[in-house]
Structures are given as C-alpha cells and as structure tokens.
Amino acid sequence: MKLKNIFAVFLCLAALFGVEACGLKKIATKASTQIFYDATPSIDSEEDVELAEQSSLGFLKMLEGFYLQNPKDPQVLLLLAKSYGSYAYGFTENEILAAxxxxxxxxxxxxxxxxxxxxxxxxxxxxxxxLNSAFAKAQEGTLDEFQKALQSFGKADVERLFWAGIAWGNYLNFNKDSTDAIAELPRVEALFNRILALDENYYFGGPHLFFGALYGSRPKLLGGDPEKSRMHFEKAIQISGGKYLMAPVSEAQYYAVQVQDNALYQRLLQETIAADAAILPEQRLSNELAKRRAKILLEKQGLFFSQAK
Structure with missing residues (x-):
C-alpha cells in the first residue's frame, strides 16, 4: 500500500474513532443515568436521614457531570430537577424552620x-x-399560548410536568420579593391544573398538595382561599390513605396557620409525630423528614399563633 493511501486510512480511522468515542460516551452516560434513575427508590426508602442527606449531595454532583456530557438528555434533566428540589424541600427547609x-x-x-x-x-x-417545542415557544408567549402548549403534554409526561412544576413553584415561593417571579405564578398554576387533569393521584396526591399550599399560603386579597386549601389537603390525605406524612404536616403549616386554628395545627402535628414512618416504606425518608418537621413546627407554634397553647 502506498504511503499516501496508508495516511488516508489513518485519517479515516481517526475520524471514525472520534465519532465512535463521542457516541460511546453518550451511550455510557445514558446507561449510568438509567442506573441512577433506577437507584432513586433506595434513597426514597432510606430511614437514616443523615445518610440520605450525605448521599444526596454526591448524587447531585454526579448528575451534573452527566449533564455536561449530554445536556439534552431528558432523564438527566428530570433527575436534576427532582433531586435539587427534593433536597431543598426536605432537608434545607427543615433547617430554615429550626433556625x-x-x-x-x-x-x-x-x-x-x-x-x-x-x-x-x-x-x-x-x-x-x-424539549417539547410547543412549550419552548410558548415560554415567551402569552398565558393563553402557554396554556395551549400544555395541552401537548399527555399522561406519559406527568412525571416531568410534576417535578418541573414543583421546582418552579418552590422557586417562586422563595422569591416573593421579585416582581418577575410573581408574574410567573399564573403559568405554574396552569401547569398544575394540567397535571391535575391528567393524574390527580400522582405522587400521593401531589397536585392537590401543591394547590393546598398555594391557597393556604396567601392572604385572600392575593388569591388565598382557605376552603380550597382545606379541600385539596384532605383530598391528598385521602389519596395516600394518610400514609404520606408530609400531607398533614403541610395542612398544619399552611391551612391551619392561615385560619388560625391552633387546635387543628397541634392535632395534625402530634398525629404525625406519633405515626410510624414505615407506614409507607417506599417513602420512608420523606416520612422521617415529615416527622422532624412536625416536631419543629410544634415547638415553633408561638411564631404562627398569637395565643398558642
């Protein structure tokens, strides 16, 4: 074989190897992401809160490494939205209440x-x-256009909608001083109305918990509605059979405080503290965190009620 032909073959092999290496890297990333996705139940069912917290931080940085390799992988984006939001809600918000x-x-x-x-x-x-082109386009459009774009999501998309929506809603809750954030609230409500229509039972009545907190955390002048809040919380508790303990804790934290019902507040929190976190094994960690939150809220009730007993 002539030298120039050998050189041409080497060039072709180098180009092919580069393409293959890139492709193999994406394949490896997707396989690793699937392993992480399949492993999330082991964290959700963990009874040792401190172990779960330490593990979660390492989990997050690994996921961000996968994101850098494949920034449009839907499973990576889902896990990052869910994991960052869940960590902040479960661990960091308990720290806030305690301090x-x-x-x-x-x-x-x-x-x-x-x-x-x-x-x-x-x-x-x-x-x-x-990643849904209709949604991407509607992000810059009117609320009506946004609501129409949400119709392009079906029941198979509920998991994505829910965890993206929870992250967005909690972001707004922690940025109430931002007029830009406040302006986004109708879109988050529209998103959760879509989830509610598709599957109200998802994540132990999670869509109802969202609306319970939404209507219970705002004064009436700003759209708060105590009766709607109570209705949604009771529906969520019914859906989980009372086994998902964050539901009664949230009802105490939002609805009971809004209507200043200290007796209900104490009952819901005391019942949660007395409950067995293992009543819902697949959500043992969430239930352990709910019990801790209930204790903190009970100790801090003087901050929320003018005449706490």
Missing amino acids: KSQDQAAYDRAMARAKRFYTRARDYGLKLLS
Missing part, C-alpha cells in the same frame, strides 16, 4: 442555599419541558 427566630446566621445561610437549589431545580425543569 427561625433562634439563629439568624444559620437561618440566612439555609435561606440562601434553598434559593440556590430551587433556582437550579427550576432551570433544569424548564430545560426538560422545553
């Missing part, structure tokens, strides 16, 4: 961290939903 009116420095640190994590969760969630 409230007790340790200002710790409170400020936890608040700043929650904002950072919810911002990341929202950004990944919106990137995930924007």
Whole structure:
C-alpha cells in the first residue's frame, strides 16, 4: 500500500474513532443515568436521614457531570430537577424552620442555599419541558399560548410536568420579593391544573398538595382561599390513605396557620409525630423528614399563633 493511501486510512480511522468515542460516551452516560434513575427508590426508602442527606449531595454532583456530557438528555434533566428540589424541600427547609427566630446566621445561610437549589431545580425543569417545542415557544408567549402548549403534554409526561412544576413553584415561593417571579405564578398554576387533569393521584396526591399550599399560603386579597386549601389537603390525605406524612404536616403549616386554628395545627402535628414512618416504606425518608418537621413546627407554634397553647 502506498504511503499516501496508508495516511488516508489513518485519517479515516481517526475520524471514525472520534465519532465512535463521542457516541460511546453518550451511550455510557445514558446507561449510568438509567442506573441512577433506577437507584432513586433506595434513597426514597432510606430511614437514616443523615445518610440520605450525605448521599444526596454526591448524587447531585454526579448528575451534573452527566449533564455536561449530554445536556439534552431528558432523564438527566428530570433527575436534576427532582433531586435539587427534593433536597431543598426536605432537608434545607427543615433547617430554615429550626433556625427561625433562634439563629439568624444559620437561618440566612439555609435561606440562601434553598434559593440556590430551587433556582437550579427550576432551570433544569424548564430545560426538560422545553424539549417539547410547543412549550419552548410558548415560554415567551402569552398565558393563553402557554396554556395551549400544555395541552401537548399527555399522561406519559406527568412525571416531568410534576417535578418541573414543583421546582418552579418552590422557586417562586422563595422569591416573593421579585416582581418577575410573581408574574410567573399564573403559568405554574396552569401547569398544575394540567397535571391535575391528567393524574390527580400522582405522587400521593401531589397536585392537590401543591394547590393546598398555594391557597393556604396567601392572604385572600392575593388569591388565598382557605376552603380550597382545606379541600385539596384532605383530598391528598385521602389519596395516600394518610400514609404520606408530609400531607398533614403541610395542612398544619399552611391551612391551619392561615385560619388560625391552633387546635387543628397541634392535632395534625402530634398525629404525625406519633405515626410510624414505615407506614409507607417506599417513602420512608420523606416520612422521617415529615416527622422532624412536625416536631419543629410544634415547638415553633408561638411564631404562627398569637395565643398558642
């Protein structure tokens, strides 16, 4: 074989190897992501809260490494939105409540961290939903256009919609001082109305928990509605059979505080503390965190009620 032909073969092999290496890297990333996705139940069912917290942080950085390799992988984006949002909600919000009116420095640190994590969760969630071209286009459009775009999502998309929506909603909750954030709220409500229409039972009545907190966390002048809040919380509790303990804790934190029903507040929290976290094995971690939150809220009730007993 002539030298120039050998050189041409080497060039072709080098080009082929580069393409194959790139393709193999994506294949490896997708395979690893699937392993992580399949492993999430092991975290959700963990009873040791500290172990779960430490593991979750390493899990997040590994996922971000996968994201750098394949930034449009829907499973990577889903896991990042869900994991950042879940960490902030379960761990960091408990830190915020524990430090409230007790340790200002710790409170400020936890608040700043929650904002950072919810911002990341929202950004990944919106990137995930924007893989749908109709949604991506409607992001810059009117609310009507946005609502129409949501119709392009079906029941198979509920998981993506829910975790992106939860991240977005919690981001707004921690940025109430931002007029831009407040302006996004109708879109988040529209998104959850779509989820509610597709599958109200998803994640132990999660869509109802969202609306329970939404209507229970705002004064009436800003769209709050105590009766709607109570109705949604009770529906969520019914759907899980009372086994998902974050539901009664949220009802106490939002609805009972809004209507200033201290007796209901205490009952819901005391029942949660007395409940067995293993009642829902696949959500043992969430139930353990709910029990911890219930204890904190019970200790801090003087901050929420003018005449706490």
